[in-house]
Amino acid sequence: VQLQASGGGLVQAGDSLRLSCTASGRPFRVGTLGWFRQGPGKEREFVAARRWGDGRNSYANSVKGRFTISRDNVENTVYLQMNSLKPEDTAVYYCAATASGLILSTIFQSAAYDFWGQGTQVTVSS
16 A cells, blocks of 8 residues: 655745645555654654544644645545644654544554555745
């Protein structure tokens, strides 16, 4: 299974970006597809995730109200719409997937995901 993330770039504070991530390869039934990020000198942290079965979205507190995760109804693709970007959002953003429909207590944990994309850089200037 390959995850291809795209959409990163250099923007100014207050701007928007949309990231996308597509799962491809061997037949794969997506259970949960999420986004994590790792800023300079920081540990990787959870950003958002979507559970395929019931469409439930989860967000980190730091992005609630600014970021929206959604999916393409046909393809195994998830989008992360990022609005009102802040310099502290600067990071490499990774998409991750698992065949499991993760429960809320684990959806935030990177170890719960089996497949990872290569990352896309998002840089927000002040």
